[in-house]
Amino acid sequence: MARGLQTIRSLSVLITRRSLSTTAFRTSPSILPQTQIFRSDPPLRAYRRSLLLSNRTVGLVPTMGALHAGHLSLARLAALENTDVFVSIYINPTQFGLHEDLSSYPKTWDADLAALDALDKELATIPGAGRISAIFAPTTDIMYPTLPPDSAVDGKGSFVTITPLATLLEGASRPVFFRGVATVCMKLFNICTPERVYFGQKDVQQTVVIRRLVKDFHVDTDVRVGPTQREESGLAMSSRNVYLGARRRAVAVVLSQALRRAEEQYVAGKRKRGDILAPATWHLGRVAAEQEGLAKARRACFDVDYIALSDPETMEEVQEVDPERGAILSGAIKMKELEEPGEGEECGVGGGRIAVRLIDNIILQPVV
Numbered sequence: 568m569a570r571g572l573q574t575i576r577s578l579s580v581l582i583t584r585r586s587l588s589t590t591a592f593r594t595s596p597s598i599l600p601q602t603q604i605f606r607s608d609p610p611l612r613a614y615r616r617s618l619l620l621s622n623r624t625v626g627l628v629p630t631m632g633a634l635h636a637g638h639l640s641l642a643r644l645a646a647l648e649n650t651d652v653f654v655s656i657y658i659n660p661t662q663f664g665l666h667e668d669l670s671s672y673p674k675t676w677d678a679d680l681a682a683l684d685a686l687d688k689e690l691a692t693i694p695g696a697g698r699i700s701a702i703f704a705p706t707t708d709i710m711y712p713t714l715p716p717d718s719a720v721d722g723k724g725s726f727v728t729i730t731p732l733a734t735l736l737e738g739a740s741r742p743v744f745f746r747g748v749a750t751v752c753m754k755l756f757n758i759c760t761p762e763r764v765y766f767g768q769k770d771v772q773q774t775v776v777i778r779r780l781v782k783d784f785h786v787d788t789d790v791r792v793g794p795t796q797r798e799e800s801g802l803a804m805s806s807r808n809v810y811l812g813a814r815r816r817a818v819a820v821v822l823s824q825a826l827r828r829a830e831e832q833y834v835a836g837k838r839k840r841g842d843i844l845a846p847a848t849w850h851l852g853r854v855a856a857e858q859e860g861l862a863k864a865r866r867a868c869f870d871v872d873y874i875a876l877s878d879p880e881t882m883e884e885v886q887e888v889d890p891e892r893g894a895i896l897s898g899a900i901k902m903k904e905l906e907e908p909g910e911g912e913e914c915g916v917g918g919g920r921i922a923v924r925l926i927d928n929i930i931l932q933p934v935v
């Protein structure tokens with residue numbers, strides 16, 4: 568099976584390479600020998616058509632780069648369900664508000680290619696698994712052909728808006744976020760026409776938005792959600808974690824701890840909002856007060872943005888969980904800048920001077 572796949576792959580890559588050699592390009596021969604990198608959509612569309620004609624299937628993993636084990640777990644899942652995995656790497660400007668961290672968002676292109684190369688080698692050893700055949704790393708003039716992208720709330724441009732879902736929780740804190748995400752994902756889906764798209768549960772509201780987009784706009788793709796990958800401490804992996812450093816990383820685990828405490832209440836049979844959320848808010852308050860009581864040179868302070876108990880399809884807050892529907896427990900905190908980074912202290916990228924907003928969630932499964 569693996570050998571058969573390999574043969575088809577080599578043929579289709581050969582055909583595609585011949586017809587696309589001026590537009591698609593590859594990195595040095597030792598890196599990602601299977602994988603083509605596309606900077607614009609026409610060659611990617613042609614490649615995708617050649618795969619369709621060979622009865623191959625595409626699983627798309629949209630990312631903003633700075634790849635970590637969470638992204639790789641999605642690509643691995645995609646390879647188990649498709650012959651070809653497309654990974655997009657694009658820091659989409661329209662999902663960042665004007666005062667958000669677009670300019671400081673981590674960019675690690677070489678490490679990203681190396682990580683995908685290592686994963687592709689691993690996939691080559693798994694019988695029947697697909698391979699990473701395309702990386703789509705477009706430029707902004709390709710993704711936003713008519714106007715320069717506009718991140719203002721009343722910005723000009725062609726946007727996909729999903730209300731009121733996109734205005735709640737993450738959307739309340741980041742008013743243009745889901746408009747930007749839905750818009751760029753619609754573009755990626757139109758360009759790649761994947762059989763399946765892969766998103767991480769870590770960004771749970773994003774998965775709800777994408778499911779709604781696919782349903783309401785009749786997009787012919789299947790939305791697959793992979794579990795949140797965590798560090799040993801329980802902290803959800805995130806590209807922005809590189810800014811934390813040791814001191815803030817140790818405290819940031821408070822969010823997943825708080826959500827776990829709330830989950831325990833649901834598992835113990837509690838259904839009322841207050842009963843479920845109280846231990847989570849208590850834990851956050853206790854740890855926040857503990858940190859504030861420490862000297863500036865030792866503390867890592869944070870603000871709680873929200874802790875929510877929501878309906879799994881609308882993200883509206885619920886007062887009581889319907890056990891047949893289950894619910895989503897989610898939260899966001901902002902780790903503040905370190906006030907006094909220590910001499911020689913490992914403070915993360917940016918020296919502890921960049922505030923880091925973190926999100927996490929747990930799905931409370933329906934009880935049947």
Ligand SMILES: Nc1ncnc2c1ncn2[C@@H]1O[C@H](COP(=O)(O)OP(=O)(O)OP(=O)(O)O)[C@@H](O)[C@H]1O
Pocket residue numbers: 629630631632636637638640641765766767768769770793794795796797803804805806807808
């Ligand atoms: N810990 C994780 N486990 C599983 N999937 C993840 C994890 N972190 C991110 N993803 C998924 O990877 C995809 C790309 O996410 P993105 O490139 O924004 O990375 P990120 O780590 O979420 O970055 P950020 O710091 O912006 O939150 C999304 O579908 C996201 O949900």
Ligand SMILES: CC(C)(CO)[C@@H](O)C(=O)[O-]
Pocket residue numbers: 629630631657659662748751752770773
């Ligand atoms: C889905 C996505 C790649 C769209 O830019 C982004 O929101 C992300 O990385 O989760």
Ligand code: BAL
Pocket residue numbers: 662770
């Ligand atoms: N992981 C979602 C992308 C963002 O926070 O902008």
